[in-house]
Amino acid sequence: MSEGKKKVALWDAESRRTYKRLLGYSVRFWPVVLITIIGFAVDGGCLAFFTNKLRPIIDDLFAKKDPYLIFWMPIWIIAIFVVRGVATFVSNYGIGYVGRNVVQLMQRDVFAAYLRLPTTFFGNEHSGHQISRITYTSEQIAGASTDALKVAVTEGVTVIGMFYVMLSNSAYLTIALLLLIPAIVLIATAVSRRYRMISRRIQSMMGSVTGTVEESIEAHREIRIYGGQQQADERFKQISDRARYLNLKIIATAATSTSAIQTVGAFALAGLVFLGSRPSVIGSISPGVFITVLTAMGGMLPSLKRLANVQSTMQTGIAAAENLFAVIDLPPEVDHGTKVLERTKGDLRFEDVRLVYPRGDFQALVGVNLHCAPGTVTALVGRSGSGKSSLVSLLPRFNAPTNGRILLDGENYESYTLPSLRRQIAWVGQSVVLSDGTVAENIAYGELADASEQDIMAAAEAANAMEFIQRLPQGIHSPIGEGGNMLSGGQRQRIAIARAILKNAPILVLDEATSALDTESERLIQQALQRLMRDRTTLVIAHRLSTIEHADQIAVMEQGRIIERGTHAELMALSGHYAALHRMQFNERPTVVAAD
Ligand SMILES: Nc1ncnc2c1ncn2[C@@H]1O[C@H](COP(=O)(O)OP(=O)(O)O)[C@@H](O)[C@H]1O
Numbered sequence: 001m002s003e004g005k006k007k008v009a010l011w012d013a014e015s016r017r018t019y020k021r022l023l024g025y026s027v028r029f030w031p032v033v034l035i036t037i038i039g040f041a042v043d044g045g046c047l048a049f050f051t052n053k054l055r056p057i058i059d060d061l062f063a064k065k066d067p068y069l070i071f072w073m074p075i076w077i078i079a080i081f082v083v084r085g086v087a088t089f090v091s092n093y094g095i096g097y098v099g100r101n102v103v104q105l106m107q108r109d110v111f112a113a114y115l116r117l118p119t120t121f122f123g124n125e126h127s128g129h130q131i132s133r134i135t136y137t138s139e140q141i142a143g144a145s146t147d148a149l150k151v152a153v154t155e156g157v158t159v160i161g162m163f164y165v166m167l168s169n170s171a172y173l174t175i176a177l178l179l180l181i182p183a184i185v186l187i188a189t190a191v192s193r194r195y196r197m198i199s200r201r202i203q204s205m206m207g208s209v210t211g212t213v214e215e216s217i218e219a220h221r222e223i224r225i226y227g228g229q230q231q232a233d234e235r236f237k238q239i240s241d242r243a244r245y246l247n248l249k250i251i252a253t254a255a256t257s258t259s260a261i262q263t264v265g266a267f268a269l270a271g272l273v274f275l276g277s278r279p280s281v282i283g284s285i286s287p288g289v290f291i292t293v294l295t296a297m298g299g300m301l302p303s304l305k306r307l308a309n310v311q312s313t314m315q316t317g318i319a320a321a322e323n324l325f326a327v328i329d330l331p332p333e334v335d336h337g338t339k340v341l342e343r344t345k346g347d348l349r350f351e352d353v354r355l356v357y358p359r360g361d362f363q364a365l366v367g368v369n370l371h372c373a374p375g376t377v378t379a380l381v382g383r384s385g386s387g388k389s390s391l392v393s394l395l396p397r398f399n400a401p402t403n404g405r406i407l408l409d410g411e412n413y414e415s416y417t418l419p420s421l422r423r424q425i426a427w428v429g430q431s432v433v434l435s436d437g438t439v440a441e442n443i444a445y446g447e448l449a450d451a452s453e454q455d456i457m458a459a460a461e462a463a464n465a466m467e468f469i470q471r472l473p474q475g476i477h478s479p480i481g482e483g484g485n486m487l488s489g490g491q492r493q494r495i496a497i498a499r500a501i502l503k504n505a506p507i508l509v510l511d512e513a514t515s516a517l518d519t520e521s522e523r524l525i526q527q528a529l530q531r532l533m534r535d536r537t538t539l540v541i542a543h544r545l546s547t548i549e550h551a552d553q554i555a556v557m558e559q560g561r562i563i564e565r566g567t568h569a570e571l572m573a574l575s576g577h578y579a580a581l582h583r584m585q586f587n588e589r590p591t592v593v594a595a596d
């Protein structure tokens with residue numbers, strides 16, 4: 001219960017701004033909103049109107065047997081409730097329509113942010129949080145932007161209507177409300193504070209729940225092989241326990257508020273009876289008036305209860321909206337480039353390039369100088385963690401150099417626009433991410449989508465991929481399963497190479513493209529890669545030195561520096577780090593080196 005002590009300001013400037021912005025989303029559907037509001041008002045008004053008919057029913061219809069009322073009353077009642085039925089339908093559908101549209105708009109805005117944010121964003125947060133923004137948090141918005149409106153209008157009109165009924169029947173008896181209203185305001189404020197606090201935690205909790213599930217599903221093989229079931233189960237239990245605990249807290253808060261309001265209501269109703277039965281007034285109040293006022297006050301209670309809780313819905317929604325807007329507002333990838341690069345010659349120069357990762361202030365590159373002449377192959381070798389991937393990740397500007405510059409065709413590469421720069425680069429990495437679709441759709445991916453079938457086939461052929469594609473039931477139009485899970489590592493790699501061939505970009509990056517493969521697929525892929533590298537400026541990171549012996553230059557990296565550079569023969573003659581690495585691999589893997 002420690003949360004109760006820390007007070008959060010409700011409706012500070014920040015949350016007012018958030019709420020306004022959220023309303024902006026609903027305002028786009030203003031005609032529907034307007035009809036909906038009218039519907040809710042009619043809905044609430046009808047109930048009060050009916051309550052007001054109680055007095056004539058009791059005093060005139062039954063006591064005086066008024067023939068006019070005896071004929072019309074049943075018709076009025078039907079009319080009131082038919083009108084109310086239509087209003088209820090229109091307004092409920094309308095509010096649902098607006099709510100779903102607002103949720104979709106928010107989801108799309110967040111998704112658009114995910115597509116536009118720099119790659120560094122994705123390393124900073126567990127992906128579970130990123131997923132649950134779309135699956136959970138955005139759903140919370142529907143409540144704040146629309147249900148709140150429904151309650152505010154329907155219940156607001158009901159309360160005002162009932163108040164009018166009470167006042168017009170007996171101003172004296174209405175005094176009983178003085179007991180009710182202040183108590184309810186107090187309860188509502190306390191409840192909202194708590195809701196806001198708890199719902200923030202639930203949101204972050206849902207992120208952890210999603211993240212844990214995602215991890216365990218991805219690691220389903222590891223879990224089975226290393227017997228991690230119990231550990232995974234316990235971890236999930238802990239997190240879901242916490243989620244349940246927080247949700248129960250919300251339920252407890254709502255239940256407390258409901259029963260508190262009912263109790264206060266009982267006091268108010270007792271007060272009403274007390275006031276009505278004073279000897280000085282008991283004779284002057286008719287049973288009809290008394291019953292009408294009593295019913296009106298009783299009818300106010302559920303509405304007041306809902307109004308008290310509407311704050312909470314809004315607070316939950318605001319907490320959700322704050323979280324979503326924070327992501328939507330993050331600055332997109334920086335692109336100061338103005339020049340559109342048509343097709344680079346591929347002259348690439350790194351000048352004293354440094355890279356410091358913001359996380360942990362880690363210096364991944366410490367002054368790298370390197371020149372890659374057009375159409376040549378540069379191999380980067382070195383221990384894992386020496387900065388090879390960091391160096392190549394600068395090319396598509398996933399990271400910007402902290403110091404120094406990168407020149408492309410003699411010009412700082414930051415002066416080119418990001419899309420035109422990225423069009424110059426083809427990339428084959430260690431793990432290939434494919435999308436759910438056919439082989440052809442995966443080869444002709446993104447901007448390549450309108451490639452002809454002939455070109456796709458030719459690319460697949462050159463990538464040595466036709467060999468297995470042919471055996472698929474529908475050839476290049478065969479679906480490859482979710483994320484390409486029907487293909488082997490080597491097959492996926494060849495699809496990635498076919499994609500790179502089809503892109504026909506002047507710069508090629510191969511980041512350990514073959515290190516996860518067996519010798520057989522490696523040979524096929526090496527062959528495909530040789531074709532791919534022809535006439536392109538290629539940066540190749542390879543673990544097996546046998547595969548890069550013919551590179552035009554080999555750069556050996558260590559701790560973010562290039563410590564040796566030259567051809568295979570030069571570096572061997574130097575008897576330095578490269579020669580040592582080579583000797584080590586030769587001793588460990590004599591067959592591979594000998595085979596080359
Ligand atoms: N996003 C990142 N944030 C912080 N440190 C990183 C990040 N990516 C890589 N590093 C660190 O930078 C160093 C170089 O990594 P990397 O370039 O991937 O090495 P290599 O590809 O040579 O194995 C490693 O110590 C790694 O831990």
Ligand SMILES: [Mg+2]
Pocket residue numbers: 388389390511
């Ligand atoms: Mg690497």
